[in-house]
Structures are given as C-alpha cells and as structure tokens.
Amino acid sequence: MSEARTAVGVDIGGTKTAVGLVREDGTVLARAETRTPAAAGADAVLATARELAAQLIADADEKVHAVGVGAAGVIDPQQRLVLSATDTLPGWAGTQIGERLEDALALPVAVDNDVRAHAVGEARCGAGRGRGSALVIAAGTGVGGALVLDGRPLIGATGIAGHFGHIPSVEAEGLPCTCGRSGHLEMIASGPAVLAAYLRAQGTSAIPAGDLDTRDVFALAQHGDAVARAVIATAGRALGRAVGGLVNALDPEIVIIAGGLSHTSDLWWEPLRAGFRQEAIDLVSGCPLTRAELGADAAIVGAAMLAFDTLSTRPHPASTGIRS
Ligand SMILES: [Zn+2]
Numbered sequence: 001m002s003e004a005r006t007a008v009g010v011d012i013g014g015t016k017t018a019v020g021l022v023r024e025d026g027t028v029l030a031r032a033e034t035r036t037p038a039a040a041g042a043d044a045v046l047a048t049a050r051e052l053a054a055q056l057i058a059d060a061d062e063k064v065h066a067v068g069v070g071a072a073g074v075i076d077p078q079q080r081l082v083l084s085a086t087d088t089l090p091g092w093a094g095t096q097i098g099e100r101l102e103d104a105l106a107l108p109v110a111v112d113n114d115v116r117a118h119a120v121g122e123a124r125c126g127a128g129r130g131r132g133s134a135l136v137i138a139a140g141t142g143v144g145g146a147l148v149l150d151g152r153p154l155i156g157a158t159g160i161a162g163h164f165g166h167i168p169s170v171e172a173e174g175l176p177c178t179c180g181r182s183g184h185l186e187m188i189a190s191g192p193a194v195l196a197a198y199l200r201a202q203g204t205s206a207i208p209a210g211d212l213d214t215r216d217v218f219a220l221a222q223h224g225d226a227v228a229r230a231v232i233a234t235a236g237r238a239l240g241r242a243v244g245g246l247v248n249a250l251d252p253e254i255v256i257i258a259g260g261l262s263h264t265s266d267l268w269w270e271p272l273r274a275g276f277r278q279e280a281i282d283l284v285s286g287c288p289l290t291r292a293e294l295g296a297d298a299a300i301v302g303a304a305m306l307a308f309d310t311l312s313t314r315p316h317p318a319s320t321g322i323r324s
Contacts, residue, residue: 005065007307008053008107009121009300011114012045012071012097014038014088019052020297021060022304026125028297032056042082042091050104057105068110068307069097070117070299076159077306080111083159110310114299116153116162118258119146121302126294127256135252136292137164139239140259143186147250151305164242165190171238189239191260194218197231214260221267229267236268240275247276247284258292 004023011018018033032052037044049069057064073085073092080098102109112120119136128134128148137145143165146153154161165186166179172188187193191214198217221228243255255276261268276289294301 004062005308005311006060006062007066007068007304008056008064009117009302009304009307010049010053010067010069010071011117011299011303012036012049012069013114014072014086017045017049017052018296018300019049019056020300020304021056021062021064022301024308026121026129026294026301026305028301029062030056030059031297031300036089038089042089042095045089045092046095046097046100050101053101053105057107064107066108066110066307066311067101067105068112068117068303068305068310069101070112070114070303070306071097072114074159075111075113075116077110077112077155080109108307108310110303110306112153112155112303112306115144116146116155117302117306118299119148119162119256119302120151120153120305121294121298121300122256122258122292123148123302124151124305125301126298127290127292128254131253133250133252134254134256135243135246135250136256136258137239137243137246138259138292139189139257139261140191143190143239143259145258147252152309164246167242167245169238169242171234171241185238185242189235189242194231194235194261197234198228201227201231218264218267222265232264232267233271235261236271237275237278240272240277241279242275243272243289244276244279247287248279248281251284252287255287255289256292257289258298262291 009020009022017036020031021029074083076083082092082095085092098109098111122136123134134148145164146162166184169185173183175187176182177184177187194217195214217228221232
C-alpha cells in the first residue's frame with residue numbers, strides 16, 4: 001500500500017488567511033487561520049501566509065509534499081503570480097506568490113485564485129466527488145465559480161474564466177456593474193445585490209444606509225416581509241436562469257452551488273430551481289443542482305489538490321535548486 005501523501009493548502013482572502021494540512025483524499029488533518037494584514041501591503045500578506053504554512057509544516061506528524069495556494073485576485077497559475085487585484089489587497093498585483101513561497105518553504109508550490117481553488121475542492125472532494133465534470137457557482141459577496149473538468153479548473157486565455165457574475169441577466173437589466181458595463185448577473189444575484197434591491201424597493205430615504213445587511217433582508221423575508229421575499233426570489237431566479245443557460249452550453253455532470261447565499265432558505269433555493277427549470281433544455285434538465293459540502297475548508301482542500309497535481313509536473317525545488 002502506498003504512503004498517503006499530504007499537502008498544505010493556503011487560502012489567502014482579503015480579510016482572512018487560512019491554511020490546512022490535507023491528505024490526498026481531501027481529509028483535513030489540521031488547520032489554522034488569522035487575519036490577512038491587507039492594509040500592510042503584499043509583503044506582509046505573503047509573510048503571514050508563509051508563517052502559517054511553515055508552522056503547520058513544522059507541526060505535522062507526516063511528511064508534507066507540496067503547498068497549494070488559492071489567492072484573492074486574478075491569478076496566472078502558470079506564472080504563479082497575481083495579475084490584478086481589487087483595493088481590498090493594495091499592492092497585491094504583480095506579487096510572485098509561487099516563486100517566493102517556494103524559496104521560503106523549499107517545497108513545490110501551486111497557485112491559483114481562491115474561487116477556483118474552492119471549486120476544485122468541491123468538485124474533487126466535496127459534492128462533486130466521483131464526477132468527471134462539475135460546474136461550481138459561488139454566490140455570496142460576488143458571483144463566480146469555475147468549470148472543473150477531470151479535476152482541473154478551466155483557466156481561460158487571460159486567466160479570468162469563471163467570472164459568472166458578468167454574464168448578462170434579464171433581471172439585472174439597466175443596473176450598472178462594477179466592470180463598467182450594465183445588466184450583469186452579479187448586480188441582481190449577489191448578497192450585496194439583494195440588500196441593494198431591498199433598499200431600492202423601500203426608497204432610499206426610508207432606511208438609513210448601514211442599518212441593514214443582507215442577513216437582515218433574509219430575516220425579514222422569513223417573517224413574511226413581501227418586499228424582502230420578492231427581492232430574494234428575483235435574485236434566486238436570476239441565478240437559476242443563468243445556471244440553466246450555462247448548463248445548456250457546458251453540459252456538466254453536476255452543478256454545485258456554494259457561497260453565503262447557498263446557506264439561506266427555500267425562499268432563495270426554490271426560485272433558483274425554478275429559474276434553472278425555465279432555461280435548461282430537456283436534454284440537460286436532469287443535471288443535479290446541489291449545495292456545496294465542504295464549507296470554509298473548500299479552498300484549502302482545493303489548493304492542496306492543485307499542489308498534489310503539481311508534483312507530477314514541477315521538479316522539487318530542494319532537489320534542483322531551481323530559480324529563474
Ligand atoms: Zn459586469
């Protein structure tokens with residue numbers, strides 16, 4: 001029987017950095033997390049990730065074979081660097097995550113973005129286990145995800161594949177999007193979009209800004225607030241219709257819904273399923289639509305899976321002394 005290998009998965013987000021020691025079957029043996037020192041700049045963010053990972057490696061009973069990183073921002077997994085990032089991580093763009101962590105930890109390092117790492121975790125070790133393909137959609141602060149084929153996420157020619165929040169949505173018609181266009185799915189189907197729609201419907205002057213969050217809108221809906229129910233239903237239906245269109249185009253074996261909104265209620269899930277049924281053509285209408293299973297561990301598990309993959313393609317840094 002072959003030795004079970006372990007890898008460290010690292011999840012670098014705008015607010016939190018998490019690491020986990022993960023077996024090849026997806027079992028998480030140990031984990032740790034801390035706040036991401038986002039305002040202190042890229043060096044501090046990377047140092048925090050490196051220290052957490054180094055501690056986990058030092059404490060591990062088993063030999064660690066590789067490190068995988070899922071990081072916020074647009075990532076080039078080939079060059080293992082940050083192509084661009086939002087203001088939540090100032091100075092993050094251009095950071096050579098792979099090269100710098102590999103130097104510091106003396107282990108092979110794989111890098112991708114956090115959303116795709118999350119999707120790989122779910123597809124390989126969570127709700128998509130045993131499936132050849134999975135479409136993973138995360139709906140929370142934003143709307144994104146990945147198409148995972150044979151365990152590998154689709155990256156795209158420019159590295160941004162999976163930005164499902166920026167596909168056109170009838171329900172979002174006329175709403176300006178953060179990308180500079182308008183009418184994109186994220187503007188009606190994300191968590192902040194649910195709150196914004198509720199505030200729009202109530203009239204902006206009725207509720208002082210900052211008095212409500214998305215969770216409050218769901219609580220109001222649960223207590224029968226008709227406006228809250230309507231905006232949640234619209235958000236769910238918009239996402240479901242988009243998913244139906246994507247399934248028509250991509251024909252995955254399963255659709256996995258992740259992110260904060262996936263933990264809400266039938267008030268969101270029912271319109272989501274109805275929207276999917278509305279758009280999915282007969283041939284693909286049986287595609288299972290299921291909730292993600294791994295929760296907060298998904299990104300570290302997925303990052304670790306990408307690390308195992310890199311063992312077969314990238315030489316061990318300690319044995320070659322590579323540095324380019
Ligand atoms: Zn957009």
